[in-house]
């Protein structure tokens with residue numbers, strides 16, 4: 001007998017009208033299931049900026065349309081065979097899926113599953129708020145953790161500049177710098193989002209009122225690590241205030257919607273070239289979560305388990321904007337809001 005489940009697909013490249021809710025037969029998921037695959041009942045899936053880029057057709061290497069977006073999920077294992085990770089049916093897990101998350105069920109390779117040990121030990125079913133916070137740890141917090149700890153060796157006196165401090169990754173970065181005791185953290189942020197981070201010992205630079213380059217020059221500050229997801233000529237500006245052994249990490253092209261893909265991407269090679277001809281010891285690095293040079297999926301798993309411990313012990317607290325039930329209408333609203341920059345924290349879809 002067929003049992004239907006809901007999922008969202010992007011039917012073709014373009015606007016939010018191409019987001020559609022469809023139903024599929026669950027039996028199809030079980031058909032041809034490989035020994036190394038598990039079926040997960042998804043509880044929550046995160047909304048990522050990359051989902052918007054995939055819908056717009058500007059994310060490099062996205063699958064052919066139609067496909068289901070969804071970069072990260074939290075869920076419960078519904079079916080699994082014996083495996084070297086000792087994962088069992090009923091265990092709660094997270095996964096960095098990259099695509100496929102906006103769905104009530106998902107088939108995943110067992111090696112991608114990241115157990116949430118404190119939940120599995122206590123056999124406790126987490127509520128939706130906890131599942132929303134846990135899913136926020138995956139893309140946003142793992143990225144933040146790796147930007148701080150897997151690129152440059154820092155000490156508590158290092159000067160760090162976090163661009164976009166009011167965003168999902170930005171707030172995660174700020175919470176982590178506070179927990180790990182970095183004393184010289186600066187962030188570019190808009191006044192409307194400052195309340196999200198006001199409680200932390202971070203110096204704000206209100207980028208809409210003052211250029212961060214001027215601010216740093218005026219205060220004689222050079223940065224040891226600059227984390228820049230903005231894109232375009234912003235990268236070149238960041239380079240201007242980099243210390244002599246400093247590292248500038250480019251990890252997003254947030255303003256591609258304002259500037260267009262070409263202009264926002266052009267900043268990457270231009271900044272590399274600028275560095276190449278400078279004959280100094282500054283470094284420019286492009287970061288993408290899960291990439292081999294940052295430890296691949298194994299480092300994603302390791303860092304997730306550290307972050308789950310920090311979360312369990314209340315050292316970090318993901319900021320949730322809204323938890324939407326997974327409907328076509330809600331997914332369209334959520335995409336529109338993220339695209340317009342009208343989001344404070346993470347948007348999460350719930351399947352229950």
Ligand SMILES: NC(=O)c1ccc[n+]([C@@H]2O[C@H](COP(=O)([O-])OP(=O)(O)OC[C@H]3O[C@@H](n4cnc5c(N)ncnc54)[C@H](OP(=O)(O)O)[C@@H]3O)[C@@H](O)[C@H]2O)c1
Pocket residue numbers: 048049050139140143163164165166167168169170188189190192193207229230251252253254255287288289341343345
């Ligand atoms: N490489 C990776 O593996 C990876 C992983 C995760 C995310 N990312 C990328 O990182 C970027 C941010 O993601 P997110 O989830 O944190 O997005 P988000 O929550 O929308 O945050 C972006 C923030 O940037 C702020 N902003 C916009 N223009 C700015 C500027 N010129 N200067 C300083 N801040 C500015 C926005 O706030 P206001 O509009 O209020 O200023 C917003 O708070 C995206 O491009 C995403 O694709 C990359």
